[in-house]
Amino acid sequence: MTHGLPVLYSFRRCPYAMRARLAVLASHQTCELREIMLRDKAPEFLAISPSGTVPMLLxxxxxxxxxxxxxxxxxxxxxxxxxxxxxxxxxxxxRNDGPFKRSLDRYKYPSRFEKVEPLAERAKALAILDDYEERLAWSRYLFGASPSLADMAILPFVRQFASVDTDWWDALARPNVKRWLGEFVSSGRFEAVMLKYPKWQAGDVPTLFGQ
Structure with a gap:
């Protein structure tokens, strides 16, 4: 551990880890970032992680x-x-972390579940996006002209949903959600949290993230 800094165990593509990195960046603070491979988790990480999942902040x-x-x-x-x-x-x-994520998982990974109709799950998730669509017709973000915790906690999952079937998504008439998501993924903020880092191993030179 770098002296005095929190350590964030992360995985680049995980939407949960993504939103943790977004918060670190927004706080203008620095942490030591350790990239964990989900299929080959470092034993040092597993030794201290209660759940064995990322993100984890030490x-x-x-x-x-x-x-x-x-x-x-x-x-x-x-x-x-x-x-x-x-x-x-x-x-x-x-609602995002519950019903939306449940349907997203069954739409994106139907083989992992029994008796799942992925298109029916997609429709359930889209119904939640329709509430965002209505709200975003009147404001740039969910709760006004500036981003809030809700926007940055939810957007990584909307991004994942949109990427499951890009042809379908591109043809979808949801201009406000698409504008909201498009501004997010084209932002310097998103670019900064999606930089690639090598898999962490004990003894590696610390990777600093933030500020």
Whole structure:
């Protein structure tokens, strides 16, 4: 561990880890980033991770935070210059992490589940996106002119949904959600959190992330 810095165990493509990195970046702080391969997890990571999943944040005092939203909230509680925590999301994040993620998984990975109709699951997820579509007709982000915790906690999953069948998505008439997602993936913020890092191994030179 780099002296005095939190350590973020992450995986680049994981939407949960992505939103944790977004919060670190927004907080203008620095952490040590350790890229974990999900199919070949470092034993040192498994030795301290309660769940064996990413993201996980190890604080300098040894405290472990292994839920992505808890990592976001802890990080932003240290410094929140964009005021992400100042907006009550009204349960929108819980809806994303519950019903939307459930349908997304069954749409994207139908072979992992029994008796799943992927197109029916896609329709369920799209119904949730339709609520975003209506809201985004009146504002740039879900809760106004600036991004909030809800936007940055939800967008990585919308991105994953859109990538399952890009031809279908490209033909879909949801201009406001597409604008919202398009601005996100074309932003410098997204580019910064999606840089590629080598798989971490104990003894590696620390990789610093943030600021």
């Amino acid at each position: 604080l300098p005092d040894g405290t472990v935070i292994d839920e992505s939203l808890d990592i976001m909230r802890w990080t932003l509680s240290q410094h929140d210059p964009e005021h992400w925590l100042g907006v009550d999301d009204g349960g929108w994040i819980a």
